[in-house]
Structures are given as C-alpha cells and as structure tokens.
Amino acid sequence: xxxPTRRKILKSLLFGGTAIAAPSAVFGAIYGRxxxxxxxxxKGQPPYYGTxxxxxxxxxxxxxxxxxxxxxxxxxxxxxxAVEADVITFLDRQMAGFYxxxxxxxxxxxxxxxxATQGYQSEHPPAGLYRHALxxxxxxxxxxxxxxxxxxxxxxxxxxxxxxxxxxxxxxxxSAKAFFDLILKNTIEGYFADPIYGGNRDMVAWHYVGFPGxxxxxxxxVGHNGARIDLPPVSLMGxxxxxxxx
Amino acid sequence: xxxxxxxxxxxxxxxGWTGAxxxxxxTAAGMEVLALERGPWRDTPKDFATTFAQDELRYYWRHGMFxxxxxxxxxxxxxxxxxxxxxxxxxxxxxxxxxxxxxVHWNGQTYRFLPSDFVAKSxxxxxxxxxxxGMTVQDYGVTYEELEPHFxxxxxxxxxxxxxxxLRGDIRKGGNPFEGPRSDDYPNPPMQMTFxxxxxxxxxRDMGLNPFPVPSANMSRAYVNPLGMQLAxxxxxxxxxxxxxxxxxxxxxxxxxxxxxxxxxxxxLRTDSEVLSVEKSPDGTRATGVTYIDTSGEExxxxxxxxxxxAYPLENTRLMLxxxxxxxxxPQTGEGVVGKNYCYQVMSxxxxxxxxxxxxxxxxxxxxxxxxxxxNGDNFDHSGLGFIGGGYIACYTTNARPIESHPxxxxxxGWGSEWKQSVRANFLKTTTVGVHGASMAHRSNYLDxxxxxxxxxxxxxxxxxxxxxxxxxxxTAHITPVAEEIARGMGGREVNVAERKGSYDSMPYxxxxxxxxxxxxxxxxxxxxxxxCQSWDLxxxxxxxxxxxxxxxxxxxxxxxxxxxxxxxxxIIDQYMADPGPLVQA
Ligand SMILES: Cc1cc2nc3c(=O)[nH]c(=O)nc-3n(C[C@H](O)[C@H](O)[C@H](O)COP(=O)(O)OP(=O)(O)OC[C@H]3O[C@@H](n4cnc5c(N)ncnc54)[C@H](O)[C@@H]3O)c2cc1C
Ligand code: SF4
Numbered sequence: 098x099x100x101p102t103r104r105k106i107l108k109s110l111l112f113g114g115t116a117i118a119a120p121s122a123v124f125g126a127i128y129g130r131x132x133x134x135x136x137x138x139x140k141g142q143p144p145y146y147g148t149x150x151x152x153x154x155x156x157x158x159x160x161x162x163x164x165x166x167x168x169x170x171x172x173x174x175x176x177x178x179a180v181e182a183d184v185i186t187f188l189d190r191q192m193a194g195f196y197x198x199x200x201x202x203x204x205x206x207x208x209x210x211x212x213a214t215q216g217y218q219s220e221h222p223p224a225g226l227y228r229h230a231l232x233x234x235x236x237x238x239x240x241x242x243x244x245x246x247x248x249x250x251x252x253x254x255x256x257x258x259x260x261x262x263x264x265x266x267x268x269x270x271x272s273a274k275a276f277f278d279l280i281l282k283n284t285i286e287g288y289f290a291d292p293i294y295g296g297n298r299d300m301v302a303w304h305y306v307g308f309p310g311x312x313x314x315x316x317x318x319v320g321h322n323g324a325r326i327d328l329p330p331v332s333l334m335g336x337x338x339x340x341x342x343x
Numbered sequence: 344x345x346x347x348x349x350x351x352x353x354x355x356x357x358x359g360w361t362g363a364x365x366x367x368x369x370t371a372a373g374m375e376v377l378a379l380e381r382g383p384w385r386d387t388p389k390d391f392a393t394t395f396a397q398d399e400l401r402y403y404w405r406h407g408m409f410x411x412x413x414x415x416x417x418x419x420x421x422x423x424x425x426x427x428x429x430x431x432x433x434x435x436x437x438x439x440x441x442x443x444x445x446x447v448h449w450n451g452q453t454y455r456f457l458p459s460d461f462v463a464k465s466x467x468x469x470x471x472x473x474x475x476x477g478m479t480v481q482d483y484g485v486t487y488e489e490l491e492p493h494f495x496x497x498x499x500x501x502x503x504x505x506x507x508x509x510l511r512g513d514i515r516k517g518g519n520p521f522e523g524p525r526s527d528d529y530p531n532p533p534m535q536m537t538f539x540x541x542x543x544x545x546x547x548r549d550m551g552l553n554p555f556p557v558p559s560a561n562m563s564r565a566y567v568n569p570l571g572m573q574l575a576x577x578x579x580x581x582x583x584x585x586x587x588x589x590x591x592x593x594x595x596x597x598x599x600x601x602x603x604x605x606x607x608x609x610x611x612l613r614t615d616s617e618v619l620s621v622e623k624s625p626d627g628t629r630a631t632g633v634t635y636i637d638t639s640g641e642e643x644x645x646x647x648x649x650x651x652x653x654a655y656p657l658e659n660t661r662l663m664l665x666x667x668x669x670x671x672x673x674p675q676t677g678e679g680v681v682g683k684n685y686c687y688q689v690m691s692x693x694x695x696x697x698x699x700x701x702x703x704x705x706x707x708x709x710x711x712x713x714x715x716x717x718x719n720g721d722n723f724d725h726s727g728l729g730f731i732g733g734g735y736i737a738c739y740t741t742n743a744r745p746i747e748s749h750p751x752x753x754x755x756x757g758w759g760s761e762w763k764q765s766v767r768a769n770f771l772k773t774t775t776v777g778v779h780g781a782s783m784a785h786r787s788n789y790l791d792x793x794x795x796x797x798x799x800x801x802x803x804x805x806x807x808x809x810x811x812x813x814x815x816x817x818x819t820a821h822i823t824p825v826a827e828e829i830a831r832g833m834g835g836r837e838v839n840v841a842e843r844k845g846s847y848d849s850m851p852y853x854x855x856x857x858x859x860x861x862x863x864x865x866x867x868x869x870x871x872x873x874x875x876c877q878s879w880d881l882x883x884x885x886x887x888x889x890x891x892x893x894x895x896x897x898x899x900x901x902x903x904x905x906x907x908x909x910x911x912x913x914x915i916i917d918q919y920m921a922d923p924g925p926l927v928q929a
Binding site: 178217 | 384386388389390393395396397404405407411412413416419420426428429430431535537538541576578579580581582590604605606607610611612613614616638697699700701702706743744746757759762763764766767771795796797846847848849
C-alpha cells in the first residue's frame with residue numbers, strides 16, 4: 098500500500114471535477130476538503146413549536162382531554178394546575194404536529210401486544226391513540242353515567258382514570274392503559290415544557306416548583322451550600338423585563 | 344442502479360467520537376479519508392446555540408438529536424422464548440445521529456476501565472476459580488498498560504478535569520486510589536462541587552471510603568487542547584446530557600477535533616449518507632468498500648483500501664451481519680461470534696430528600712459529581728459472594744429539568760393533587776446516590792437479525808435479546824445497600840431506595856452504554872476482532888466502539904472506547920500501512 102502517491106491521484110479524481118458528486122449533492126451534503134467549517138453565523142435553527150392554527154382535537158375531544166388533564170394535575174388552591182398552564186393547547190399542537198403523527202417513530206407492522214418491558218406497541222401513532230381511546234372513553238362514560246367524561250364529577254373522573262391506570266377499565270381495540278400512560282406523560286410535558294410550545298403558560302409551573310427555566314449560567318451559584326436560590330424563571334422567549342422590547 | 348465512485352484510502356462508517364478520532368490520526372498520517380455519516384451536519388452556533396439549546400421538550404422528549412426510530416430501530420425481547428417487538432420509539436438508550444454522534448449529547452463522565460477489567464476472565468479465574476456455567480466473560484487481548492498512553496492522549500484532547508489517584512504508582516490524596524497507574528495528571532483541575540457532592544463526600548469519608556471527583560469533560564476552566572482547540576469554562580447550566588453544549592464547554596467531536604479536520608484537504612465528510620453494507624472481494628479476504636444511500640434514495644458504491652466501522656455497537660453489529668462478515672453467534676451451540684456478548688449496565692440508586700436544605704439541582708453539569716470506587720471491578724474481595732465485577736457509587740448533580748426529574752417520596756401517587764404538591768415540596772430538595780454497575784456477558788444475551796421487522800430500506804432490524812443475569816442481580820444487591828448507607832449519612836429527611844428488580848425494561852432511560860456484538864479477543868473462535876480491533880475475517884476491516892468490549896465494566900464507556908480507537912489507529916499507521924495483512928496470526 099502506498100498511500101501518499103495515491104492521495105495525489107485521488108485528489109484529482111475526487112475533488113478536481115465536480116461531476117461525480119454533483120447529482121446527489123443536494124441530498125447527501127459534502128463537506129471538508131480544507132474548506133473549514135460549514136456554518137453561517139446567526140443561522141441557528143430555532144425550534145418548531147406549532148402555531149395557533151394547529152389543532153387536532155374536535156371540540157368534544159378537546160373538552161374531554163382538558164378534563165382529563167385537569168384531574169391529572171389539578172387546580173387545587175396550592176398552585177396552578179393543567180388548566181392554568183393551558184396544557185390542552187400544548188396537547189392539541191403536539192397531536193397536530195410530527196409527534197402526534199408518530200412521524201419519527203417506527204410504525205411498521207405486524208403489531209402485537211407486547212410484554213411490560215417492550216414499550217409502546219399500539220398500531221396507532223399518538224394522535225390516533227388519543228382519538229380511538231377518547232371515543233371508547235366517551236362510550237364507557239355514557240354507558241355508565243349517561244354523560245361524557247367532562248360532565249362527570251371530579252370524584253367520578255378520578256375513579257375512571259384510576260381504573261384505566263390500574264388496568265381495571267379496558268377498551269375495545271385500543272389499550273386504555275397505554276392511553277393513560279401516554280396522556281399522563283404528555284400532560285407532564287405540557288405542564289413543564291418551555292411556554293413556546295403552548296403549555297406552562299407564563300411559566301406558571303416553573304414559578305410553582307422554583308425552576309429558573311432556560312438560563313444557562315449558574316457559575317455564581319455553584320457554592321450555594323444548601324441555601325435557596327431565588328431567580329425568576331426565563332423562557333426561550335425571555336421574560337418580562339428581560340427583553341429590551343418589554 | 345448503484346453509482347461507482349473513485350477509491351479512497353479509508354472509509355469511516357459513522358462520524359461520532361470514534362469516527363473523528365480515526366479521521367484525525369489517519370489524515371495526519373497523510374491518508375485520504377472519507378467519512379460517511381447517516382445524519383445531518385451539526386455544530387454549536389447553528390444547532391445548539393444558547394438561545395435555544397435549553398429546550399427540554401425538543402432535545403430530550405422529542406429526540407431532537409437522536410436517531411429516529413423511523414430510520415431504523417431494534418427489536419427487543421427479554422429472552423429467546425419471547426417474540427421480539429420493535430422499540431417504536433427510543434427509551435432505555437438513545438443512539439446518536441448526525442455529525443458528532445452521541446458525543447454531542449453525552450454527559451462527559453470520562454473514566455478509564457481498571458487494569459483487571461481488561462483481563463476479566465483470567466484475572467477472576469485466577470483469584471476465584473472457574474467462571475460459572477453460561478458466563479461468557481473473556482479477556483480483551485490488550486492490556487491497560489498498552490492502552491495507557493492512549494487514555495492519556497484522549498484526556499488531553501478533551502481537557503478532562505479531575506484529580507489523579509495513581510500517578511506512576513504514587514497514590515495521591517483526593518484521587519481514586521484504585522485506578523491504574525497514570526503517566527500524567529489530568530490536564531485540568533476538578534470541577535467546583537456543589538452542596539450534594541459535599542454531603543456525599545463527608546458521608547463517604549465517615550464510612551472510610553475514598554471519594555474522588557468524577558473525571559469530567561465539562562471544563563473547570565478555559566483550556567486549549569493539543570490540536571489547538573479552545574474550550575470555555577462550563578457554566579453549570581444543567582442542560583448537558585441529551586443536549587448539545589452552547590458554550591463550547593463540553594468536549595465533543597465538534598469542540599475538540601472536527602474543526603481541525605475540516606481544514607485538512609485529505610478529509611471529506613458526506614452527511615445524510617447511510618451505509619447499507621460492506622462489500623467483499625470474491626475470495627472473501629478483503630473489504631472492497633461500502634454501499635451507501637443518500638437521502639435522494641440514490642445508491643453508491645464507494646471503494647476503499649481500508650474500512651472502519653464507527654457506527655456505534657448496535658449498527659456495527661448489524662452491518663456485519665447484513666454484510667455476511669464473520670459467523671453469526673448461535674446461543675444454542677455457543678458457536679459463532681458476531682452478535683455475541685451483548686451487555687449493558689446495571690443501575691440502581693438511593694434518593695435523599697431534604698427538608699431545610701436546597702440541593703438546587705438545576706445548578707449542575709453532565710459530569711459534576713463525586714464517586715467512590717471501593718466496590719468496583721475487583722477492588723474488593725468477592726470470595727463467597729457469587730458474582731464478579733462491581734460498580735462505582737456516585738452523586739451527580741445534573742438533569743434537574745422538570746419534565747425528566749421531579750422525584751417524590753415513596754407512597755405518593757403518580758398524579759393528582761398529592762403528586763403535584765409533593766413535586767413542589769421536593770423539586771429543589773433532592774439528590775441521588777447512584778450505583779453504576781457492570782454487566783457480565785452471558786450466553787443468552789446477544790444480538791442477531793430480526794426475522795420479521797425491517798427498516799425503511801427493507802433490511803432486517805437488529806434483534807436484541809437481553810435480561811439481567813444472576814451475576815447482575817447479585818452485584819446490584821450487594822452494592823445498592825452501600826449507596827443507601829452513604830445516602831443516609833447525607834443528612835436528609837428520608838431516603839428512597841430504587842433497587843434493580845425485575846426484568847430489564849427497554850423503556851425508561853437508563854444509559855446509552857450498549858456494548859458487545861463485535862467483541863475483541865485473542866481467538867477467532869470466540870471474538871470478532873483481534874487485539875488491534877481488526878476483523879479476523881477481513882484484514883482491511885477495523886471496528887471501533889464499545890461493541891469491542893467482551894463484557895461491560897462498571898464505568899461509562901467513552902474513555903475506554905477512545906483509548907481503543909487511538910490504539911487501533913496507531914496500529915494501522917505504524918504496522919498495517921507498511922505491510923497490509925492480519926496484524927495477529929490466527
Ligand atoms: C444521553 C447520553 C449520555 C451519555 N453519557 C456518557 C458519559 O457521561 N460518559 C461516557 O463515557 N459515555 C456517555 N455516553 C456514551 C457515548 O456518547 C458513546 O460511548 C460514544 O459517543 C460512542 O462513540 P461512537 O463513535 O462509538 O458512536 P457515536 O458517537 O454514537 O457515533 C456513531 C455515528 O455513526 C452514525 N451511523 C450509524 N449508523 C450509520 C450508517 N449505517 N451509516 C452511516 N453512519 C451511521 C451515527 O449517526 C452516529 O453519528 C452517553 C450517550 C448518550 C446518548
Ligand atoms: S453543563 Fe457545562 S458543559 Fe454541560 S451544556 Fe452546560 S455549559 Fe456545557
């Protein structure tokens with residue numbers, strides 16, 4: 098093997114002409130060849146977080162989902178719950194977006210019921226699971242109580258949610274437990290995520306637990322030695338009094 | 344139709360930590376190197392700037408930087424009697440995707456394995472007698488002493504912050520007295536510890552243990568590495584693991600190697616290019632190159648003199664199986680090697696809840712922690728214990744981001760008012776003492792190709808068959824109480840113990856420390872690669888990454904992964920280039 102000599106020949110072949118790589122260059126990008134770092138200053142990729150036009154739930158579904166979230170994280174006088182945090186808006190946008198569609202998930206069949214250690218195995222992506230499970234839940238509530246979930250008392254709602262969580266209530270076609278686990282997870286996400294995604298409105302959940310949010314420099318506080326650190330939270334949008342435009 | 348491309352000297356399949364390491368050394372030696380990376384270009388100012396890097400939903404929960412399961416995933420089952428089902432989204436581990444690989448969203452906890460870890464079979468058999476039936480633990484074929492200069496170099500590339508415990512045989516105060524002898528101190532002093540580590544340290548000392556600062560790739564001060572790359576002091580922002588660092592404070596391929604490479608004319612990187620298979624010469628003794636596909640769906644054949652698999656253990660194993668290289672492992676007969684000895688990590692811990700004091704977990708960093716090593720490897724006498732190996736016990740302050748981390752005491756329900764109020768009461772007042780345990784190889788834990796499920800190109804997914812073994816369970820049962828005792832000494836109101844019980848669960852995040860599948864060793868009958876990480880079957884095919892580990896030690900892998908990569912690339916440059924062929928005679 099005589100690497101150094103071939104290197105010269107290769108260079109003329111690979112890099113001398115553009116013909117070889119050009120057709121696919123739009124797809125598989127080519128970097129290097131002594132050209133330095135391929136980034137432009139101030140060309141960051143801010144997150145996509147949905148808009149006010151994004152919605153997935155029907156009005157009835159929205160009402161039911163809002164009622165479920167309100168029981169998972171209640172407004173109990175101690176601090177804001179899912180209602181004040183506007184978790185429903187977060188969920189609606191998430192379901193309308195790539196997450197709800199399961200776009201990044203592996204959704205090929207065959208589908209089978211898995212063991213407890215095999216994770217999500219529904220044939221539906223998250224939004225589809227919500228839709229099917231909500232229809233089942235509605236049927237269940239109407240059969241039992243002659244009213245939709247949102248119209249039931251808090252105690253009745255808690256009992257149903259607990260039944261789903263404990264696998265005592267089951268649905269046809271979709272798993273009530275899988276839906277319960279997913280909506281609990283998503284509700285916690287919406288409660289605590291950055292407000293840019295629609296939930297945690299005005300950073301209420303961060304205020305409530307004392308999380309200072311998306312700050313990135315705590316060097317002055319490392320030696321806190323167990324004392325409380327009082328810093329108002331900041332979101333990726335800034336906070337009142339932080340942005341110069343405020 | 345597959346388009347033929349002109350030959351290069353070396354192809355690197357995947358461009359994460361190991362890809363960057365091989366590329367730097369090989370281009371410095373004058374070779375023409377091409378890296379093919381499945382994912383996109385990524386760098387600090389564009390992809391994890393401090394104006395948006397601290398986005399927990401985007402980066403952790405929506406997997407902003409990880410491999411998408413829709414690209415390819417693994418199927419999983421606990422044992423051979425079950426039907427493996429696809430991990431439809433990631434959970435227990437999070438493979439990387441894109442330039443820098445998992446090296447972008449790692450923590451930076453940078454350990455060296457113990458000298459005895461590299462000779463786990465011979466060392467333990469000599470001390471305790473034959474290994475039990477079914478345990479397939481082996482020696483690496485390379486020793487700690489041989490790897491030492493390479494550990495040292497990687498630590499300098501990364502600017503690791505720590506306190507040496509064993510400098511050329513001299514045991515130093517404040518360091519880890521159990522570590523192998525080091526030829527040099529860490530390039531930087533340890534990070535500044537915070538409240539929880541102070542408590543851990545005091546408690547551990549009271550118990551007669553030797554706490555030491557976790558070797559960290561989060562900078563304790565400004566640093567310039569041997570390649571001239573500048574790193575900035577860590578700001579303890581707490582958005583470290585699962586996030587890229589917007590401050591140039593975490594060592595990653597981007598901050599330590601890649602900018603230097605991009606200036607070299609003999610280095611080329613193609614992104615959004617996924618390697619489908621390694622092609623072989625008709626006589627089957629050499630790799631001729633690789634076939635890859637870009638995002639347009641066009642296929643290319645890229646010939647090369649040397650191919651290095653740097654695509655992470657899971658994909659390296661799958662590529663070998665798909666390319667029909669080596670004999671697939673058969674758990675029935677114990678024969679075959681590719682896919683053998685898949686291992687993971689056994690984690691447990693004890694959470695301390697305080698009443699008065701605040702732990703302020705948001706003031707943290709990926710590798711900010713104190714650890715003790717008394718219960719790791721063979722640092723303690725295992726006679727009569729019925730297991731080998733161990734783990735470190737550490738208290739880290741990291742990850743106090745509220746979606747991921749909001750511990751509540753035992754008995755509090757998982758939702759509702761009581762849960763909410765408990766989260767508020769405890770969010771800023773908890774810390775965890777964790778056990779990071781080894782995983783010993785067992786005959787029944789392995790990787791092969793799934794018979795049913797395929798990726799987007801129609802090729803079989805990798806199938807993972809894994810459960811914790813008797814050794815794992817005894818190991819964790821022995822060490823978790825020590826963690827609990829340290830935790831109880833830390834002065835909190837109460838301690839909750841999370842034991843390692845039940846079967847391995849593929850969902851909650853544990854660690855991205857998948858090992859084995861392409862293991863190295865001394866005998867082609869029992870290993871995929873020789874001591875230089877060279878395939879026993881195709882002499883111009885080299886393999887990088889933790890897939891080389893015959894079993895997993897009780898540490899995070901990357902220090903050892905990097906040392907093996909530097910060791911292997913030195914063998915290519917110093918020996919293989921002069922005389923291409925097997926570097927070890929079978
Ligand atoms: C959240 C997290 C935290 C971690 N924390 C720590 C820690 O604190 N300490 C520690 O020691 N380790 C840690 N690790 C592990 C560490 O990141 C890995 O050990 C290390 O990055 C492995 O290097 P690698 O080169 O083998 O793989 P990677 O760095 O993952 O690179 C592999 C690359 O190959 C590419 N690729 C895969 N398949 C193909 C294909 N077919 N064609 C082309 N390209 C392909 C991938 O896209 C990827 O970019 C952590 C990992 C994660 C995910
Ligand atoms: S904790 Fe430090 S190293 Fe980690 S992302 Fe923040 S600034 Fe970077």
